[in-house]
Structure formats: C-alpha cells, structure tokens
Amino acid sequence: MTHAAFAANAVAVVTGAASGIGLAAAHRFASLGMKVVLADRKGERLAEAARAVGETSPNGAEGVLACATDVSELEALEALQEEVIERFGKVHVLMNNAGIQPGSALFGPLENWERVMAVNLGGVINGTRVFGPAMIAHGEPGLIINTGSKQGITTPPGDPAYNVAKAAVKAFSEALEHELRNTPACRIAAHLLIPGFVHTGLTANGRTEKPEAAWTPEQTVDFMMDSIARGDFYILCPDNDVSRELDEKRIFWAAGDIVENRPPLSRWHPDHAEAFRTYLTQDRARQ
Numbered sequence: 291m292t293h294a295a296f297a298a299n300a301v302a303v304v305t306g307a308a309s310g311i312g313l314a315a316a317h318r319f320a321s322l323g324m325k326v327v328l329a330d331r332k333g334e335r336l337a338e339a340a341r342a343v344g345e346t347s348p349n350g351a352e353g354v355l356a357c358a359t360d361v362s363e364l365e366a367l368e369a370l371q372e373e374v375i376e377r378f379g380k381v382h383v384l385m386n387n388a389g390i391q392p393g394s395a396l397f398g399p400l401e402n403w404e405r406v407m408a409v410n411l412g413g414v415i416n417g418t419r420v421f422g423p424a425m426i427a428h429g430e431p432g433l434i435i436n437t438g439s440k441q442g443i444t445t446p447p448g449d450p451a452y453n454v455a456k457a458a459v460k461a462f463s464e465a466l467e468h469e470l471r472n473t474p475a476c477r478i479a480a481h482l483l484i485p486g487f488v489h490t491g492l493t494a495n496g497r498t499e500k501p502e503a504a505w506t507p508e509q510t511v512d513f514m515m516d517s518i519a520r521g522d523f524y525i526l527c528p529d530n531d532v533s534r535e536l537d538e539k540r541i542f543w544a545a546g547d548i549v550e551n552r553p554p555l556s557r558w559h560p561d562h563a564e565a566f567r568t569y570l571t572q573d574r575a576r577q
Contacts, residue, residue, distance in 0.1 A: 293518050294431035298323030299349075301378045303370070305329045305361050305417060306388030308336040310490030311437065311483075313343075314507035315385055318515065320347035320354065325378045329370055330388070332358030361388045361413030362405075367420045380428045384421045386414040387437040387483075394451030403451045410455035414462060425478050426470070432478040433518065434470075436463045440484055440526075440537065444544045447558055467523055481518055485510050486529030486537075503531035539570055 302319040306312040307328035320326045320343045328343060330336045340356035347353040355377050360366045374381060389410045394402045414436050425432045441449065442456025460482060467480035488510050489500040500506065510527055517525040528534050540557070543566060547556050556562035 291519055292322075292515070293433065295382045295433045296322050296324065296515075297382070297431075299325060300382040300430075301325045301327070301374065301380060302383035302385065303327040303329065303374060303381055303417075303421065304385040304387060305359065305413060306437075308333075308339040311485060311488060311507045311510055312385070312387040313339050314511040315387065315514070316343045317346045317508075318511050319383065320344075320349075323348050323353075324383070325349060325353045325355075327355045327357060327370075327374050327378070329357045329359040329361070331360065361386075361416060362408035364416050364420070367413075367416045371420050371424070375424075380430065381421055381425055382430060382432045383435070384417060384425065384433070385435040385437070386417040387435075388413045389437060391449065391452050394449050396450055406451040406455050410452065411458045411462070414459050418462075418466060422466075422478070426473060426476050429475065430477060434466065434478060434480045435483055435514070435518075436466075436480065437483045437485070438463065440486070440540075443484070444540050444557075445555065447555060464523075479523075481514075481523055481525055483510075483514055483525045484527060486527040486532055488527075488529070503529060505529045536570070543569060 296319065302324050304312050304316045304326065307316045308330035312330070316326050316328050316339070326343055326347065328336060328340050336356050336358060340354050344351040344354040355374065357370050357373055359370045390406060392402050392405065394406060418434055422434060425434070436459055438459045439456035441453045442460050445453040445457060463480055463482040470476050470478050470480055487504045488507055489504040490507060505527070513527050514525050526534065526537055528537065543557060546552065547554055552562055553559050557566045
C-alpha cells in the first residue's frame with residue numbers, strides 16, 4: 291500500500307532534483323499526480339529536468355516548479371519555502387537529497403571539507419528546519435526523507451569529509467524521527483535513505499555506461515517507495531553486487547570494532563583483515 295503522503299495533488303519538494311536519485315524521485319512523485327518542486331543549482335540541467343518531469347505528470351507543466359537553490363544557504367531554503375507555498379501551498383513530502391562528493395583528505399584542502407559539510411549535512415538540517423514546522427502544523431500525512439550513505443555507517447577510508455557528513459545525517463535523521471513520533475498529533479514521519487552503488491553523476495567517474503554492479507536511480511526509488519510503504523525507517527538498499535546479508539555483516543563488524551575494542555576501521559587493518567574475511571563466510575546467527 292502506498293503511503294498516504296503520496297496522494298494526488300499533494301506537494302513534494304526534492305533537493306538535488308536535476309539528476310540521479312533526486313530526478314528519479316521527482317519523476318515517480320509526479321507520476322502519482324503529486325505536484326513536484328525540483329530544487330537544484332541554477333542551470334540548463336535543472337530546466338531540462340523540470341520539462342521532463344512535466345511530461346511525466348498528469349498535471350503537466352502546471353504541476354512542476356523548478357527553483358534554483360543552494361541548500362547550504364539557509365536564506366535560499368527560506369526563499370524556496372516561500373515560493374513553494376505561494377505556488378502550491380502545503381508541503382507533504384520533503385526529500386533532502388542534494389549532495390556533492392569532490393573528494394577529501396584529512397589534511398587536504400579545507401575548502402572541500404567546508405563545502406561537503408555545508409551541502410551534504412547543512413542542506414539536510416536547513417531543509418528540515420525550514421520546512422518541518424509547517425509540515426507538522428498542517429496536520430496532514432507527510433514524510434521527510436533524508437539521503438544518507440553506507441559510507442556514513444561503515445566509514446571506509448578514502449573520503450573522510452563525505453563519511454563524516456553522512457554519519458551526521460544518520461544521527462540527525464534518527465533524532466528527527468524520535469522528535470516527530472513524540473510530537474502530539476504529528477503525522478509526519480522521517481526516513482533515512484541509504485543507497486547502494488547507484489549509477490549517477492556523483493558516482494560515474496567519467497563512465498557513460500552503467501556498471502554491472504550498480505543499480506539505476508529508478509531501481510533505488512522503487513526500493514525506497516516499497517520500504518516506506520512497509521514503514522521502514524532505515525531504507526538500506528542493496529545493489530547488483532552487494533546483498534542485504536553482506537551489508538548487515540559489514541555493519542555488524544563496524545559496530546564490533548567498539549564492542550570488541552578492535553582498532554577503528556579494522557576491516558582494513560593488517561592485523562584484522564583476515565579475521566574479517568573469515569567472518570564473511572560464517573552464518574551471522576552464530577556471531
């Protein structure tokens with residue numbers, strides 16, 4: 291059963307909507323008859339995305355609004371909310387999806403750290419704080435969907451700024467859901483989308499063809515919609531290479547670094563890498 295927030299003529303706001311998972315979500319929401327707001331950086335890509343989503347929507351172009359928005363700026367999101375309310379009124383679905391991944395190193399350029407934190411974390415916090423109170427107040431069913439990452443859970447080496455931001459998105463989203471479910475008469479729920487390997491502009495690295503291991507953005511959105519219908523908070527997506535079972539084992543091992551007092555990131559530690567490989571071959575029920 292589809293969640294009540296995905297009703298015809300309800301309003302969805304999607305950040306990072308000009309491509310990838312955000313664009314796939316915008317198409318899906320529009321196909322349900324929802325009015326859809328696409329927020330992304332200014333440019334032809336955003337305009338083209340809005341035109342394409344308008345073709346998907348039974349409401350046509352009248353059911354779509356494209357807004358150039360820098361989610362790292364609180365004032366930009368406040369302006370976005372004003373424009374959305376003026377055009378469509380109440381917001382029922384907020385998908386804080388905008389993200390960047392320029393790469394980072396612990397002692398590398400500070401600019402990369404600042405920009406990743408401002409967009410990947412600040413955009414989620416700003417979007418929720420700007421739109422959330424009015425969504426709670428209108429009393430109708432609604433959703434706040436925050437796009438996280440498995441890198442924010444198992445924190446593999448290689449891109450610490452991205453990992454830190456996505457780990458914070460996980461913690462923020464958990465706190466948000468706790469707050470919402472303990473707010474009297476609140477009909478808004480939060481969900482954390484945790485994509486697997488998805489072929490998008492963020493992950494393509496110059497590739498034009500989808501790798502066999504990757505899911506498409508559309509597959510990811512399909513999984514997201516099914517998970518929300520089930521009431522899942524953690525939307526842990528597999529892909530064509532990594533199963534749910536493997537994800538669970540990696541997550542349990544990462545938590546075990548604390549419980550077992552192993553070195554951090556022990557999967558990649560020479561003294562523990564072999565034990566991790568052995569662990570992967572074992573039945574998790576016996577752990």
